[in-house]
Amino acid sequence: MKALVLTAGKGKRLRPLTTDRSKSMLMLAGRPVLDYILNSLEDNGINDVVVVVGHGREEIIDHFQHGSDRGLKIRYVIQHEQKGVEHAILTARDELEDSDQFLLVNGDVLVESDMVKRTLNNHKNMNADITMLVTLVPNPEQFGTVRIGKNGVVEQLVEKGGPDRYVSNYAVAGVSVFSTDVLPILEENETMEKTVETMISSGKKVTAAVWEKEWAEFTWPWDILKANRIIMDRNLRGRGSFIAESATVHNTVVLEGPVYIDEQAVIRPGTTIRGPVYIGKKVYIGNNSLVRDYTCLCDGVHIGYAVEVRNSMVFNGVDVGRMTYLADSIVGANSCIEAGAQMWNWRPGSEPLFLEENGEKIRIPLKKFGAMIGDNVVIGVNSSIYPAKRLGGGSVIAPGCIVDRDIPPKSAVSTKQELVISKLDETESC
Secondary structure: OEEEEEOOOOOHHHOOOOOOOOHHHOEEOOEEHHHHHHHHHHHOOOOEEEEEEOOOHHHHHHHHOOOHHHOOEEEEEEOOOOOOHHHHHHHOHHHHOOOOEEEEEEOOEOOOHHHHHHHHHHHHHOOOOEEEEEEEOOOHHHOOEEEEOHHHEEEEEEOOOOOOOOOOOEEEEEEEEEEOOHHHHHHHHOOHHHHHHHHHHOOOOEEEEEOOOOOOEOOOHHHHHHHHHHHHHHHOOOOOOEEOOOOEEOOOOEEEOOEEEOOOOEEOOOOEEEOOEEEOOOOEEOOOOEEEOOEEEOOOOEEOOOOEEEOOEEOOOOEEOOOOEEEOOEEOOOOEEOOOOEEOOOOHHHOOOEEEEOOEEEEOOOOOOOOEEOOOOEEOOOOEEOOOOEEOOOOEEOOOOEEOOOEOOOOEEOOOOOOOOOOOOHHHOO
């Protein structure tokens, strides 16, 4: 069986993290999302993979090549205009029509091996024409949903479209098996919703396989932190710690809970690592720092003296200066956060947090959420970033700024300061 993986979308709601990269290249515990997808396919014996690429395709192709190093045969199809899932599938039609069926995987979903296995087994056991993996969600209006009848047979699919556009709390979870008979029907109907309706009415069998474990789709920035937590719980909790032989961990470093410390990492005296925590290759953590609770430091990250990092995803090559506080935040590659900077992650009185998106305020479903920092951003000494603010890639924040709004890409941000000198009243002297 062939697998079709869709990675072409622009991921606008995840910007600035996806300004120049595909959602499939977001990092989770030190690896791109697409890496987890390909591993799940390998684990289920699927080695023939077609990847639909578009936005950020150069990075995907350069990173994964043609898959020969991992026993895969990867071919790439370019979707030049991002016109949705249906258009992406039809873009790859020529690569699929020599097979009876294909596995479809959305590249913006955290896919585990058991998700693929369950979908394939259900499809075979039910002798189905279409099988969709589904999962229960509390916010079905944000997803495509299905109504399921007896014996797991799907009676209706409704694609995402707002508070009046869902038929159950079962969301489509991004892994499906299709008969290639669907391709001409999809071309005729243009939408997956109408295509499934047509197949059901013509007597084709459409079934659902249910996924009961935690699941993550990358729609909003906080979904990245959720997926990172799921990965760390799966891969670290209950399995003990790993420390590479080439890593240098001073004997005064305190390790609490499961940690993963990769090759040539250096952790200086007085530091505490409170897991689950992932520390990538050639990471440096300075003296007396505290790194804890689902933090991921990707390859080449440099952490200065007395820094605290909590529940944050820090991409490759980031430099964090001394005495900085970084919590519940996501930092793009090769950014520099200078000494004493503070990423605020909550409001006094625990007031709700909101994300500005196209003029709308989207309530964040978390009590704490910090900054979203693009690639190649510089944050100056002693600057403070308000919760849930986005700093566009290539921006420079001058020292001492308090950033209380989103910053567009490639912006220079500074604050006006007036130095006032007056004669000291004798009654005010010490």
